[in-house]
Structures are given as C-alpha cells and as structure tokens.
Amino acid sequence: MAHIVGAGDTGFGRHEGRSTIDLMTAAAAAALADAGLGRGDIDGLVCGYSTTHPHLMLATVFAEHFGIDPVYAHAVQAGGATGCAMTMLAARLVDAGQCRRILVVGAENRATGQSRDSSVQTLAQVGHPDFEVPYGATIPAYYALLASRYMHVHGVTEADLAEFAVLMRRHAAACPGAHQTAPITVADVLASKPIAAPLKLLDCCPISDGGVALVVAAEGEGAHIAGMGQAHRHQHITHAADLTETGAALAAERALDEAWAGMDDIDYLAIYDSFTITLTMLLEEIGFAPRGGAAAMARDGAFGPGGALPLNTHGGLLAFGHCGVGGGMAHIAEAYRQLAGKAGARQLPGRTTAFVHGDGGVMSSHVSLVLRAD
C-alpha cells in the first residue's frame, strides 16, 4: 500500500524572477524536509508539465538539477488532472515494487513567466484547433458554455455559483501561502467584471506562480492511497456526449470501489475548482450534493471547517491559486495534511477518509483518489 509521507509547497502568488525549475526545487526540498528524507532516499520521480518551460524531458532535467538519480522518471500530462494522475501513477509504481520512495513535483511561474494573453492562448489550445479555437474561445468560454447548460438544466443561479468563490476565499484567509485572501461577498462576485458570461472574474481562479511536491512511499506514516480511478470520455466540449455526465462520477466510483469505501465514509473533500461551475458540477455529478443543491449546502456550512464535508480548506484554485500542475496538487497536499494532523491552525479534528478529484481540459480528463489516515 502506497503512502503519502511528505508534502511541501512554495506558497502561491507572484514569485518574481523564479523559474519553473526554481519553484520545483523549492517545493521538492520542502516535501523532503516534511518527510524527513534526503535526496539519496528517493528512487523515483514523477513530474508535471510547465507551459512556461515546455521540454521533452522535464523529469530528467529536474532530476539532474535537483541532484537525484532515480531508477524511474518521466513527466505526465493530463491538464488539471495531472496532479491526481501523477499521484496515482506513483502509488501504482510503489505497489508494483518498481520504486520505494517517489518524488512527485509540479510547479510553474505561470503568472510572471509570460504575458496574460500568452497564458490565455496557451490554455485555450485544449480546445480543438480547427473547430473551437478559431471562434476566439478561451478556457473561461468553454466553462461558460458548461455553466450555461448546467444552470439551464438544474436551475443553478449565478448567486449559487458565487457561494463557492466566497467559501474558497474564506478558507484561503486561514492558510499561509494563499494567493488571494481578502474576504469577498456574493455581491462582490456578482459585480465583478464579466469574462465569459455567465462567468465573471471572481468565478475564475487566479493565474499564480508556485509549486507543490509530495513524497509517495511504500512505507511510512501519513495517509495511504486506498483507491484510484480515472475516466476520459471526451477531449473537446463540442464532442462531449452529455454536459452533465462528464465522467467525473465514473472516476469517483472506480476509486471508491477500489478503496471499499462509500460516499458516507468520506469526511474531507479536495475537489478541483478552476471555476465556481467546476466545483458545483463535480460535487453534484459525483454525488456529494444533489443536482442543483451544492450552493444550498455551502450556505448551510456543510463545506466549511465545521461542516460534515470540509472542502478545500487551503482555499482551492479559486483562492489559494492556480499555477498549473501544482494547483491541482495543492488539494492533495492539503488532504494529506488534514489526515496526517499536519494542517497547523487549520487542523480539523478526526479526519479519516478524504476524497480527491482532479479535472483536466473541459471536464475531459478525470482522476479520483481516496486517501485514508494511517
């Protein structure tokens, strides 16, 4: 059984003058320190991609730079699901006996390493180059299409979506290293400038610099990875068969089945939240909230620190920030910290079982993990 035995991050925001490799280095060093391990203890490396440092062999570049000599190393690409996919791969490698201690690293200077236009255009390329991108589509536009349909079918309102922006800000305010910590209200979200209606600026995660690393090991204390599942039903939103059944529930079911766990066993949620609609759709498709009912649960406090299903207590992509692959890894790091009793002032009492979900593309690539406290 594979365990997460360490996590480290750089804090998210603007790290002027620091490269992808610099941020990977800082996150990896912090994860090793948390695990009480040295470079020589690591025999595997799985890393993500970086839009500011595209390279055919980023894992090998990083291994050389950081000073490790792994018996297994390569990069993984699954968009926003990469963090969960890397962690799943590391767990499988450990379970298969290929490696004993794997460093999992994702980082990028996404905010300061390129212009905002460059970032928007690079990310829009998850769309179809011939039949989507030529319409001036962007990632917010793809998710706005999803939002429009979801709101129409399930009666979700813009004020409902806004609840999650407010909640993530509140959580980020209690988390060191978060990118956006100033409190906001539903009215602030509704009044923020339009980006791609029905989504407004505060429905969208910020673009951040930062990095996160984990250590996945065959032995040790922390949290073990009890279940893993994936689903990949489309790449392009135009090709999605049903915008309300995207594959998220399939991935979740596969992970829960492997863990011999039911939804009732889950007492912590770490759910990908690139936009407020992302979080709403994932909570409702997977089944942690009824269709059209996630916002009401948020208003009732279900997803807060005192609720039954505390959600993204670090602030998620919407407020802790989004630096690319590291953004999706921050959810896993926080789940590990909550389960291992390492969440500091944010520590929740008695968490036993966390459900983690990453979404890549436009609800295209889904990876779910079930983590249990050791």
Added chain:
Amino acid sequence: MTTLADHYWAGCAAGELRYRACTACGARQTFPRAFCPACGSEAVEWRRAAGTGTVHAAAIVTRAPSDAFRPLVPYAILLVDLDEGIRMMAHGAPGLTIGQRVAVTFHLHDGRHLPRFVPL
C-alpha cells in the same frame, strides 16, 4: 494538400455547412475524420447540413484571447445541435437562449468564414 478541415472551411466560404457521415453504419461526425470512429469504416462521405438547429449552450465572451478578437467583444459562442444530429461550436447573434431555434449565417473574420447562428 487539402485537409478535411480545409474542405470544411471552404464549404463555409461557399455558404454551406458540411459534415461527414459513415455510409456503412450511418454515424455522423462531430469533427471530420477520414474514417468512422464508431465502426472503423473508411467509407465516409461529405454531406451538406440544412443549417438549422437548436441552441444547446451559450457563452458571451468579453475577455478576448488576442488582438484579433478584441474588436468583436462581446461575442456569443454557442454549442448548436444541428437538425442532422451533430453538435458544433459557432458564433451567435446577441441574446440567443438555450433551446432557441436558429439558422446559420457566415461572417468573415481573421481569414475564415465563421458560422454565426441567428434566430430562425
């Protein structure tokens, strides 16, 4: 070499919406391919869509990705279900709502005749 995408966009320039259909199993393609992804047959042909459909989803973009699109903002991006049973992305007239019946027109932007749906 003329690609399938080139042929699609040449259709738009000529005022017609083209799509690919399999003559073996009948499956119609969201994006044109040389083969049928449903059955694997290479007996796939071009057909002309009537150009009418129903709005499935609608977004209004105000933050354009590039200088080429900034003069257009705000612009509507739609998913439209064509009457032939194919979903496509397109531009739309202002104010279109989900479920509304629409018909295709074309507007030249940045070198392409982009499909733009208007109320039927």
